[in-house]
Amino acid sequence: MREGLYFFVGLILTALFIPWVQKVSLRMGYVDSPEGDTLKVHSVSIPHSGGIVIFSVLGLLLAFLSVFGDVAGVEALGLLLGGSMALALGIWDDLKSTPLVIRLGIQAMAGVALLLFGHRIEAAPFISLPLTLFYVVGAINAVNMEDGLDGLAGGMAALSLLGFAFLSLKIGQPVGLIISLMLSGVLIGFLFYNFSPSSIFMGDSGSYFLGFILAYLAVSLTSLSHWLIFVAPILIIGMPVLDAGYAILRRIKKGVSPFAGDRSHFYDQLIQKGLSVRQTVLICWGFQALIVGLGIAIYPIAL
Numbered sequence: 001m002r003e004g005l006y007f008f009v010g011l012i013l014t015a016l017f018i019p020w021v022q023k024v025s026l027r028m029g030y031v032d033s034p035e036g037d038t039l040k041v042h043s044v045s046i047p048h049s050g051g052i053v054i055f056s057v058l059g060l061l062l063a064f065l066s067v068f069g070d071v072a073g074v075e076a077l078g079l080l081l082g083g084s085m086a087l088a089l090g091i092w093d094d095l096k097s098t099p100l101v102i103r104l105g106i107q108a109m110a111g112v113a114l115l116l117f118g119h120r121i122e123a124a125p126f127i128s129l130p131l132t133l134f135y136v137v138g139a140i141n142a143v144n145m146e147d148g149l150d151g152l153a154g155g156m157a158a159l160s161l162l163g164f165a166f167l168s169l170k171i172g173q174p175v176g177l178i179i180s181l182m183l184s185g186v187l188i189g190f191l192f193y194n195f196s197p198s199s200i201f202m203g204d205s206g207s208y209f210l211g212f213i214l215a216y217l218a219v220s221l222t223s224l225s226h227w228l229i230f231v232a233p234i235l236i237i238g239m240p241v242l243d244a245g246y247a248i249l250r251r252i253k254k255g256v257s258p259f260a261g262d263r264s265h266f267y268d269q270l271i272q273k274g275l276s277v278r279q280t281v282l283i284c285w286g287f288q289a290l291i292v293g294l295g296i297a298i299y300p301i302a303l
Contacts, residue, residue, distance in 0.1 A: 002070075003165075003178055006061065007185035013057045014189030018050070022193075022200055025049040032094070032201050046198060048094050050154075050190055051206025055087045057186050058213075062179075071175055078117025079179070079216060082110040086140060086212040090205030100259055104137060110212055111136030119216060122223035132219050139218065139237060140211035141259070142244035147207040149267055150196035152281050156239055156288045157210045158187040163236040163292035164217040167299055176220055183213060196277040211240075221299075228300050235295030239266070239288045 025031060025047035032048040059080055066076040089106045092098055098106075111133040114120070121128040121135070147153035161184035168176035187210075193200045202210070218233035234241055243266050248258040263272075270280040 003174075003181050006065075006178055007181040010057055010061060010182045010185030011189040013060070014053055014186045015192055017053050017057065018190065018193050018200060021049050021053050022047050025200075030094075032203065046201055048201040048203030048205075050194060050200045050202035051087060051090055051204070051209055054183075054186055054190060054202065054206050055083060055209050057189075058179075058183055059083070061182050065178065070178060074117060075175060078113055078119060079213070081117075082113030082136075082216075083209050083212050085110040085113065086208040087205050090203060090208035093204040093208075100257075107137045107140050107208070108133050110140075111215070114216060114219065119219055121219050122225065127224065135219055135222075136212060136215040138241070138244075139215035140208050142237070142240035143211035143214065144204060144207040145244045145247060145265065146240045146267075147202060147204075148265060149271075149277050149281055150198035151191055151194050152267060152284060153207055153210070153240070154187050154191050154194050154202060155281065155285045157214065158184045158191070159285065159288045159292050160214055160237050161187065161217075163238075163296055164214075164221070164233075167221060167232075167236065167296055168217075170296075170299075170301055171221075173220065176217055179213070180217060183210075196281065226300060228298050232295045232299035235298070236292050238291040238295070239284060242291070243267075 030047060030049055031045040033045045062071060062076040062080060065071040066073040085106060089098065089103065089110075093103070114136065115129060115132060120132045123131065143153055143157060146156055161180045165177050165180035165184065168174070168180060190200075190202065194202065214237050218237055221229075221233045223229045247262070247265060250264060251258050251260055251262070262268075267280050267284055270283060271277070275283070
């Protein structure tokens with residue numbers, strides 16, 4: 001199957017590009033320093049340019065496929081436009097701290113890019129338009145919240161992408177299949193360097209971009225015509241949604257901002273119980289695989 005080739009091309013290109021990007025990042029000082037931040041778990045400065053690699057490889061492959069007709073140019077343009085907004089915001093957040101209102105506004109603008117190119121949840125416009133924007137903003141922040149341990153967010157996103165690839169194959173959605181397989185290959189190539197002990201982080205640029213792509217895939221598979229078609233794509237995004245939802249409720253109950261960082265996520269609690277980073281990440285990947293599998297299993301193909 002030609003789509004499988006895209007998976008391996010994405011994996012190989014990413015694995016080849018990362019060492020060069022690491023060197024450039026260190027030379028330019030584009031690194032994540034743990035100094036003065038109690039939420040950091042690493043002890044030395046590490047490049048956080050993985051998101052740039054992830055976006056660049058996927059963008060290169062999308063441009064190639066749009067030229068040769070496997071992905072419509074308009075579809076690729078919409079993804080790259082919205083994805084570049086998410087990426088640029090993430091790069092700025094890696095360097096500075098964007099005010100919350102501006103951050104959410106730019107994330108919503110990335111969602112508007114999807115809407116402008118015809119991507120929205122299948123429902124009446126007065127429901128689908130705001131709900132699509134909510135999916136984009138929600139997924140971006142959910143994936144970002146899971147980017148707290150080496151390999152955690154990348155592995156979870158890869159499992160979600162494989163789930164979306166399998167579902168796209170089942171229902172005959174070739175573009176979703178291609179994009180899911182390409183990006184999952186890119187992420188597995190990235191995880192060679194990001195799994196504990198990590199030598200590169202994806203940064204906010206990577207987590208924002210991945211959240212945007214996962215939102216696009218969920219939107220393309222979501223309809224309000226049946227409750228299972230609504231729930232299943234959310235489950236395929238998986239633990240990031242569940243953990244983020246619980247974190248927001250927990251913070252509101254404490255009277256703090258839902259977007260205030262803390263060390264009370266599910267993975268933090270496992271670390272606090274004495275598990276290593278690798279053990280914690282593998283356990284979270286296991287739960288993610290189960291939730292993704294459940295999402296695939298309940299999606300009603302005949303409806």
